[in-house]
Amino acid sequence: MSRFTVLRDPATVAEATADRLVSAARGAIEERGVFRVALSGGGTPKQVYPLLLDPARRDVVDWGAVEFFWGDERAVPPDHPDSNFGVAYGMLISQLPAVRPDRVHRMPAEAPDLDAAALTYESELRLAFGARGNDPPAFDLIWLGMGPDGHTASLFPGSAGLDEGQRWVIGNWAPAQDAWRMTLTFGVLNTGREVLIVATGADKADALRRIRAGGSDLPAARVRGEGVEWIIDAAAGGSEAP
Numbered sequence: 109m110s111r112f113t114v115l116r117d118p119a120t121v122a123e124a125t126a127d128r129l130v131s132a133a134r135g136a137i138e139e140r141g142v143f144r145v146a147l148s149g150g151g152t153p154k155q156v157y158p159l160l161l162d163p164a165r166r167d168v169v170d171w172g173a174v175e176f177f178w179g180d181e182r183a184v185p186p187d188h189p190d191s192n193f194g195v196a197y198g199m200l201i202s203q204l205p206a207v208r209p210d211r212v213h214r215m216p217a218e219a220p221d222l223d224a225a226a227l228t229y230e231s232e233l234r235l236a237f238g239a240r241g242n243d244p245p246a247f248d249l250i251w252l253g254m255g256p257d258g259h260t261a262s263l264f265p266g267s268a269g270l271d272e273g274q275r276w277v278i279g280n281w282a283p284a285q286d287a288w289r290m291t292l293t294f295g296v297l298n299t300g301r302e303v304l305i306v307a308t309g310a311d312k313a314d315a316l317r318r319i320r321a322g323g324s325d326l327p328a329a330r331v332r333g334e335g336v337e338w339i340i341d342a343a344a345g346g347s348e349a350p
Contacts, residue, residue: 110305110336112320114345118155118308121341125152125306126159128339129249130169132302136248137173143248144237146179146292149192150253152306157200172206175236179252180262180291181215183222215277217290222279226290230277233296243299244276250292250300254307258315258326261297262289269293270327294330302335312344 115121129145136143147153160166182190186197193214201207213232219225237245252260262280263269269280272293280291297303305328307316316338318324 110332110338112338112340112345114340114342114347117341117343118152121306121308121339122152122155122159124339125156125251125304126162126165128304128337129156129160129251130165132249133169133174136301137170140248142173142175143169144175144177144245146177146247146250146296146300147192147196148251148253148306149178149180149182149195150255152253152308153192153195153251154199157196160200161203166204170206171204172208174207175211175213176201176207177213177233177236177247178215179250179297180289181217183217183288183290185218186214188218215290217279217288222288222290226275226277226279229290230275233276242274244296245299247296247300248302250297250303252297252303252305252328252331254305254312254315254328256309256311256315257284258319258324258328260305260328260331262291263294263327263330265327270330297331298333300333300335303331303333303337305331305336305338306340307338307344308341310343310346312340313346316340316344317346 133143181192184190186193216225239245254260264282266283267280269278276296280289319329
């Protein structure tokens with residue numbers, strides 16, 4: 109059952125998201141010696157990353173024990189301004205102490221053969237998690253966003269990736285964007301120990317109303333792991349500020 113936390117505005121949501129990430133990292137490292145996180149794309153991370161560099165948050169995490177992955181990526185080079193990796197690396201990872209380069213797992217979504225690149229990333233997941241068999245890896249935290257159309261990661265309404273039941277990573281065509289993406293699939297998203305879905309803005313209100321009412325077939329509504337928490341602002345929640 110998903111939990112919903114409604115906060116005042118995007119700035120408050122960003123603060124809460126940064127605090128959740130730090131808390132999840134500290135807990136995972138204390139319990140398992142490593143924190144494996146799948147980072148989000150979209151606009152919210154640009155507000156969150158600077159907050160993680162605040163010494164009060166930065167200095168309480170052993171960043172050498174953090175392993176970075178991504179939930180999805182656009183089909184652009186890593187130095188492109190639209191690259192989820194590029195934003196995270198420039199605004200956060202490159203400025204953190206003790207990050208190990210071998211623990212930064214970029215999605216190579218600019219590859220000419222996107223399907224082969226997705227299989228390569230799946231192999232990278234298997235190696236990083238020591239996975240055997242077909243059971244998807246259990247991330248300590250999967251951080252997701254949601255678009256006004258209800259998409260999450262790069263699983264869009266009407267896209268073929270919604271029906272993928274075997275693969276962990278796929279190339280997926282985004283019809284509304286007229287573009288290819290690389291994305292984790294529901295099999296992985298629904299296995300995360302914690303899943304944090306962050307959404308702000310009045311343009312998300314209709315999708316969130318449908319999701320909170322239950323029975324929605326929107327992609328974001330299909331993230332149904334045991335540890336799913338939504339952090340949304342009042343505008344996205346269709347209410348006045350709490």
